[in-house]
Amino acid sequence: MYDYHMHSYFSTDCAIPVKEMIEGAIAAGMKEIAITDHIDYEYNSTEIQFDFDVEMGLVEYEALAEQYADRIKVRKGLEIGIQPHVLGRCSILVNMHAFDFVIASVHNSGKQDLYNGDFYRDRTPEEALLFFYEELYEMLKDYKDYSVIGHFDIVKRYNDDVKALSFEKYKEVIEKPLKEVIKAGKGIEINLSGIRQGLGETLPSLDVLKLYKELGGEIVTLGSDSHVPETIGDQFRLGIQMLREAGFDKIYRFERMQPIPVPLEVLETFYARD
């Protein structure tokens, strides 16, 4: 199994050493993982900032990758927070270092935080949804320094009224950034954390995944977005079912930013055992 979204103590919101995440991944039966610690330039929150010494992180990932090479493949990843005014810095960071895999994620939109609710405060649910996807679309027209978009429909995560909006009604708005992803030869992830965190859905939802496939999207990774070893690989069976239902027959792993397909049958044999 391939878990391509997890954090370690290099992320501000995670206290677990990289080594413990790797051991947790081995215990969970993972064949390969990507450590994707957070950098979020100009993250708009007074309480917390997401930044770390990337060189230090990479040195540690690499040393541990070597140490555990006979048991698991550890890829050097990053989760970079994208906002229109920091894209230049994001590009420099991604291009300056030897990452295998980069998740581009929106955590702030309109320079406001989604998680703490600021973004939703002066917007109707419809305005919030439209603003979020339009800003993402504008960014993706220019920004190409990533492998997959993280939790593509995260705008639904922190506001139930946005979540309740009709997919059919806003399909064309969601389509625009998806088309940019596809045109650029990039991908999206299925972020499974929504299930264990009570959202009741993955990010993106099956509707969006199907739309991505219809539009010609091919590259998808699976990610638990784990901040503790115990949730690595969580809900991957559901992720694989969703992929099948949407018409995919493979997922992707990455080496030096190059996507490499893995047939779903290979993943399904993992579950055939139980």
Ligand SMILES: [Zn+2]
């Ligand atoms: Zn994220």
Ligand SMILES: [Zn+2]
């Ligand atoms: Zn994450």
